[in-house]
Amino acid sequence: xxxxxxxxxxxxxxxxxxxxxxxxxxxxxxxxxxxxxxxxxxxxxxxxxxxxxxxxxxxxxxxxxxxxxxxxxxxxxxxxxxxxxxxxxxxxxxxxxxxxxxxxxxxxxxxxxxxxxxxxxxxxxxxxxxxxxxxxxxxxxxxxxxxxxxxxxxxxxxxxxxxxxxxxxxxxxxxxxxxxxxxxxxxxxxxxxxxxxxxxxxxxxxxxxxxxxxxxxxxxxxxxxxxxxxxxxxxxxxxxxxxxxxxxxxxxxxxxxxxxxxxxxxxxxxxxxxxxxxxxxxxxxxxxxxxxxxxxxxxxxxxxxxxxxxxxxxxxxxxxxxxxxxxxxxx
Amino acid sequence: xxxxxxxxxxxxxxxxxxxxxxxxxxxxxxxxxxxxxxxxxxxxxxxxxxxxxxxxxxxxxxxxxxxxxxxxxxxxxxxxxxxxxxxxxxxxxxxxxxxxxxxxxxxxxxxxxxxxxxxxxxxxxxxxxxxxxxxxxxxxxxxxxxxxxxx
Numbered sequence: 001x002x003x004x005x006x007x008x009x010x011x012x013x014x015x016x017x018x019x020x021x022x023x024x025x026x027x028x029x030x031x032x033x034x035x036x037x038x039x040x041x042x043x044x045x046x047x048x049x050x051x052x053x054x055x056x057x058x059x060x061x062x063x064x065x066x067x068x069x070x071x072x073x074x075x076x077x078x079x080x081x082x083x084x085x086x087x088x089x090x091x092x093x094x095x096x097x098x099x100x101x102x103x104x105x106x107x108x109x110x111x112x113x114x115x116x117x118x119x120x121x122x123x124x125x126x127x128x129x130x131x132x133x134x135x136x137x138x139x140x141x142x143x144x145x146x147x148x149x150x151x152x153x154x155x156x157x158x159x160x161x162x163x164x165x166x167x168x169x170x171x172x173x174x175x176x177x178x179x180x181x182x183x184x185x186x187x188x189x190x191x192x193x194x195x196x197x198x199x200x201x202x203x204x205x206x207x208x209x210x211x212x213x214x215x216x217x218x219x220x221x222x223x224x225x226x227x228x229x230x231x232x233x234x235x236x237x238x239x240x241x242x243x244x245x246x247x248x249x250x251x252x253x254x255x256x257x258x259x260x261x262x263x264x265x266x267x268x269x270x271x272x273x274x275x276x277x278x279x280x281x282x283x284x285x286x287x288x289x290x291x292x293x294x295x296x297x298x299x300x301x302x303x304x305x306x307x308x309x310x311x312x313x314x315x316x317x318x319x320x321x322x323x324x325x326x327x328x329x330x331x
Numbered sequence: 332x333x334x335x336x337x338x339x340x341x342x343x344x345x346x347x348x349x350x351x352x353x354x355x356x357x358x359x360x361x362x363x364x365x366x367x368x369x370x371x372x373x374x375x376x377x378x379x380x381x382x383x384x385x386x387x388x389x390x391x392x393x394x395x396x397x398x399x400x401x402x403x404x405x406x407x408x409x410x411x412x413x414x415x416x417x418x419x420x421x422x423x424x425x426x427x428x429x430x431x432x433x434x435x436x437x438x439x440x441x442x443x444x445x446x447x448x449x450x451x452x453x454x455x456x457x458x459x460x461x462x463x464x465x466x467x468x469x470x471x472x473x474x475x476x477x478x479x480x481x482x
Binding site (some may be wrong): 144153198 | 338346373407411414427435443
């Protein structure tokens with residue numbers, strides 16, 4: 001389903017924070033804050049996760065020169081059970097809050113809902129975004145952090161990062177959200193939880209093709225189509241899918257993936273980065289700044305999410321995936 | 332594009348598991364770990380009052396301790412990524428499985444966290460290890476009583 005925003009809500013401010021390992025990220029210089037302690041000085045990873053969300057939101061409010069009282073909605077999600085890090089951060093931020101879960105696609109689904117609330121006139125300022133903290137996510141989905149089980153070349157590294165955007169009424173000076181596609185849940189029967197790119201690529205393909213078709217656009221209408229966290233292998237698969245349906249090599253160069261690029265060529269991160277904070281921190285720092293600097297005029301951000309749990313995987317279920325897209329332009 | 336078509340694209344691009352490379356790495360590192368274990372066995376025989384038969388227990392305890400310390404320092408994880416089965420199969424791998432789970436549970440307290448999570452990964456090794464040891468012992472008992480082998 002494609003939504004066209006007549007009022008073109010704008011991204012008035014962005015905040016991205018990241019953990020110590022993310023100093024290795026190629027996007028490092030675009031982040032607002034990088035801490036040396038992955039627990040943000042707290043007792044547990046989960047408390048640190050929550051603190052990271054608060055810090056990102058504080059940066060957003062500081063940049064926009066507003067206070068909590070000026071914020072109408074907080075829309076956010078993470079990957080920990082019941083999203084307690086986000087819920088606890090929302091307790092401190094103390095504004096109307098809806099927790100949202102689209103796995104790693106929450107970075108975009110939250111902004112879609114924020115844009116709808118803005119278009120409706122119900123919101124002047126809504127903070128939307130997502131986050132993930134490596135330790136607290138890994139322990140839930142995979143093995144203990146220090147367990148020495150080897151990971152295959154297709155595995156990705158969950159980032160410690162948070163990215164948030166302040167969505168408000170249209171302002172021509174800022175990047176604006178003109179349309180969005182809410183993705184379907186796509187399942188091509190992939191079952192390997194250490195090969196998320198392979199599971200998520202069909203969802204990204206479906207959302208991108210639907211968006212272009214319903215908006216009557218070509219790939220070349222965009223300066224960039226950036227997926228969330230398909231990783232290096234997932235991005236190759238996505239490009240191969242488009243190539244098979246007749247997309248030219250030149251057009252395929254417009255496709256990039258935040259997860260594939262996040263840690264550069266560092267092979268210790270295997271297929272690249274993943275996590276809700278991966279796409280959020282790249283979209284709401286690097287991409288926002290590239291739009292403002294005029295390098296890009298029109299981008300399609302397609303966050304991808306794998307909707308599995310350790311339980312569903314152990315019960316032999318395949319991995320259903322989704323992808324949500326926002327079309328952003330700047331005048 | 333249907334699921335079958337997709338799977339052929341996906342399998343073309345996904346790099347295959349390098350089995351031969353993995354086996355060689357596992358052999359090399361697993362062999363090194365066992366060589367260290369053997370050196371420790373000799374250490375106990377030469378410097379302490381142990382025989383070849385009794386030196387097993389202190390050797391295993393020492394290897395487990397070393398692996399536990401390496402796990403705590405975050406080094407065993409890195410070794411495991413390289414060595415695969417080479418560092419998972421020896422007793423050091425068992426130590427790593429227990430200690431990593433214990434560290435992880437620490438923030439939930441000693442009883443509900445460490446206590447109930449410590450055997451999260453190693454529990455199945457213990458269960459099936461004891462289970463299969465019982466049957467192996469049973470078979471040997473039968474073979475001994477019919478006179479095929481001796482204890």
